[in-house]
Amino acid sequence: MSLNARHLSCIRQDRLIFKNISFSLNSGEVLWIKGKNGAGKSSLLRIIAGLLKPIQGEILWQGENVKDDPDIFQNQFRYIAHQDALKPALTGTENLRFWSQYFGTDNVPAALKEFELERIADVPTGIMSAGQKKRTNLARLIACPAPLWILDEPVSSLDTHYIALFRNQLVRHVKNGGMAVLATHQDLELDFIQMLDLDAERGKS
Amino acid sequence: MGSFFSLLKRDIQLAVRQGSAFTMTLSFFVIAVTLFPLGVGPELSILARISPGVLWVGALLACLLTLDRMFQADFEDGSLDQLMLGSMPLEIMVLAKISAHWLTSVFPLILITPILALSLNMPGEGIGAMILALLLGSPVLSLIGAIGAALTVGMRRGGVLLSLLVLPLYIPVLIFGVAAVEAAIAVLPVGPHLLLLSGLSLGALVLCPLAAAAGLRLAVD
Numbered sequence: 001m002s003l004n005a006r007h008l009s010c011i012r013q014d015r016l017i018f019k020n021i022s023f024s025l026n027s028g029e030v031l032w033i034k035g036k037n038g039a040g041k042s043s044l045l046r047i048i049a050g051l052l053k054p055i056q057g058e059i060l061w062q063g064e065n066v067k068d069d070p071d072i073f074q075n076q077f078r079y080i081a082h083q084d085a086l087k088p089a090l091t092g093t094e095n096l097r098f099w100s101q102y103f104g105t106d107n108v109p110a111a112l113k114e115f116e117l118e119r120i121a122d123v124p125t126g127i128m129s130a131g132q133k134k135r136t137n138l139a140r141l142i143a144c145p146a147p148l149w150i151l152d153e154p155v156s157s158l159d160t161h162y163i164a165l166f167r168n169q170l171v172r173h174v175k176n177g178g179m180a181v182l183a184t185h186q187d188l189e190l191d192f193i194q195m196l197d198l199d200a201e202r203g204k205s
Numbered sequence: 206m207g208s209f210f211s212l213l214k215r216d217i218q219l220a221v222r223q224g225s226a227f228t229m230t231l232s233f234f235v236i237a238v239t240l241f242p243l244g245v246g247p248e249l250s251i252l253a254r255i256s257p258g259v260l261w262v263g264a265l266l267a268c269l270l271t272l273d274r275m276f277q278a279d280f281e282d283g284s285l286d287q288l289m290l291g292s293m294p295l296e297i298m299v300l301a302k303i304s305a306h307w308l309t310s311v312f313p314l315i316l317i318t319p320i321l322a323l324s325l326n327m328p329g330e331g332i333g334a335m336i337l338a339l340l341l342g343s344p345v346l347s348l349i350g351a352i353g354a355a356l357t358v359g360m361r362r363g364g365v366l367l368s369l370l371v372l373p374l375y376i377p378v379l380i381f382g383v384a385a386v387e388a389a390i391a392v393l394p395v396g397p398h399l400l401l402l403s404g405l406s407l408g409a410l411v412l413c414p415l416a417a418a419a420g421l422r423l424a425v426d
Contacts, residue, residue, distance in 0.1 A: 051286055051425050075292045083283025087215070089222045101211035102291055 001027045001062065001147055001179065003048075008057035010043050017043050021057070023196055025179050027147075030170070030190055033183040035198030041183035042082070044198070045152050048181060049079040075103060077148035082156075084137040088126025092117055092136045095125055096143045103144040111143035114169060116162075130157040138166060141173070149173060149180040155188070163188075208293045209301045216305030226271050230310045231317060234267040238321045249326045256325035257386035260335060263321075264314050265375050268346045271310040272371065273364040275302055275354040276421065285358075286425060295418040299351060303414065307347040315339045327390075334389030334399075338382045342402040345378045348413035355420030378405055 002025065009019035017040035025031050033041050046052040048059060050066065050073070059066050059073075066073040086095045096108045112118050115135045125133055134157050141149055149170070155163045167188050170180060174192060182188070220226045241259050245251055279285040288298055318339060322332045353371040357363030385398035 046286075049286075049290060051289065053426060075290075077290075079286065079290060081283050081286060083281075083286075085283040085287045087219055087282070087284070089219055090215075094218075098211060098215045099287065102208050102288070104207055104292060 001177070002060075003148060003179065003181075004060040004063070005048065006058050006060065008044070008047060008054045008059075010040055010047060010052070011055045012043065018198055018201060021196070021198070021201060023194070025181065025194065027177045027179055028174055028192060029179050030174055030193045031179075031181045031196055032188075032190075032193050033181065033196045033198065035183075039198040039202070041198060042152055045079070045081075045150050045181065045183055049077065049150050051079075076146055077150055078141050078144060078146045079150040079152075080137060080141065080154055081152050084125070084133045085140075086125040086133055086136060089124060091122050091124055092128070092132075092139075093121045095136060096139055099140050100143045103146075105144040107145060108143045111139040111141075114142050115139040115165070131159060131162065134158055135162060138169075141169070147178050149178065149182075151180060151182045151184070153184055154182065155184060155186055208291050209297055212288070212298065212301040213305050213308075216302065217309060220305070220309035226274075226309050227313055230267045230270050231313050233270055234263050234314050235317065235321065237266060238263045239324070242325070253326045253328060253390075256322060256327040257331065257335060257383045257390075259325060260318060260322060260327075261339075261379050261382045264311070264318075264339065264343065265346060265372070265379065267314055268311050268343075268350065269368050269371065271306065272347075272350040272354050273357065273367050275306050275351060276358045276424075277354070277363075280358045280424065285421070289421070289425060295421065296414040299355070299414045299417045299421065303347045303351045303417075306350070307344055311343045311347055315343065327386075330392065331386045331390040334395050335386045337395075337399060338385040338402055341399055341406060342378045342382045344406045345402075345409045346375065348406075348409035349374045351417040352413055352420060355417040355424065358421065358424040378402065381405070 004024045006022050008021040010017040021044065023031055033044060035041050043052060047054045061073045061076065064072055093108065093112065096111055100106055100108050112121050115138060117135055117139055120128065120132055125136060138154060155166055158166065174180060238259055242252055276285060279288060289295060291298060315336060318335060319332055322335055350371050353367040356370065357367045360366065381398050381401045385395050385402065388398055389395045
């Protein structure tokens with residue numbers, strides 16, 4: 001599997017966020033996107049996920065432009081955003097079950113177990129703490145498996161124990177042939193990592 | 206199809222658990238309709254004369270109350286992004302949201318209409334036609350409403366703008382909906398009006414999800 005980006009540029013409200021970003025990612029690799037606040041990390045992730053249109057450039061999955069054939073990229077990735085995408089009135093299990101049905105997968109019990117959520121699985125997410133919500137959101141990666149993980153600040157509001165736990169999940173995912181694009185300020189100390197520093201890229205041009 | 210029904214099920218589950226959609230639209234409908242006899246006076250013949258219009262306008266306005274939440278809640282908590290990444294086409298996803306809105310916010314209004322119609326002294330022949338007309342015509346309310354909801358999704362206080370966008374588009378349904386009931390009361394053929402209402406519904410069923418999906422694409426960009 002491979003994900004390639006060629007010459008991506010992004011303009012938001014008449015402001016150039018970044019230009020001419022290219023990278024290439026293969027199975028078993030992680031791309032770590034660094035940059036100051038406002039450098040365009042989240043925008044780049046949203047572009048990869050297809051939620052935002054780049055002003056120029058293209059994304060290729062398995063060598064094919066995803067714009068020409070959106071079906072090939074569909075359901076090949078999971079996107080974890082800042083917002084938790086959880087319904088406060090539903091319990092953790094119900095939220096996860098909904099997403100796994102929606103994406104046509106079924107791995108909820110394992111997901112609860114991996115992220116140590118079993119004890120709070122039947123609590124409405126509305127009364128969970130920020131860290132518990134984050135873990136429930138991250139558990140979606142296991143509940144709805146996909147080869148590419150697109151992760152926007154995945155470890156914010158997690159304590160050291162759960163950061164380590166998440167890191168193990170990420171390492172296992174990548175060892176099993178998965179890949180991940182990661183935007184975070186925290187160094188997760190992974191090997192097999194590629195760096196993309198948006199601040200440095202800006203300096204180049 | 207699994208995705209469609211899982212989304213439909215979730216939205217209904219949320220509406221039942223939060224309860225606000227049902228109770229808000231229903232109580233608004235009941236209160237708005239019962240205000241008319243107080244304002245117009247208890248003259249039974251006048252009430253019977255205006256009852257089809259009052260019920261239809263009441264239903265249109267009650268439906269508006271929950272329209273702005275159709276996509277807003279999902280937009281605010283990040284669910285909308287995820288919903289757009291599913292494997293079913295966006296138009297079908299939108300259709301699931303629309304169906305859930307109709308079932309939770311509009312259908313309960315139809316159930317309570319016979320009682321309100323009696324309280325407005327609507328003749329018996331009219332009540333059956335009223336229910337039929339609502340069943341056939343009210344999907345248009347959710348379908349057209351979805352376009353407005355999608356266009357105003359990122360806006361603060363988009364509710365007022367939504368009403369301005371959507372209410373003029375409800376006029377055809379209102380006209381034929383009221384005409385169907387009046388025809389029934391006057392013992393004239395009701396069929397043509399009901400067919401026109403069905404036609405509006407079918408047309409909206411095809412066109413509105415396309416437009417609403419386009420609006421949502423703009424909203425997340």
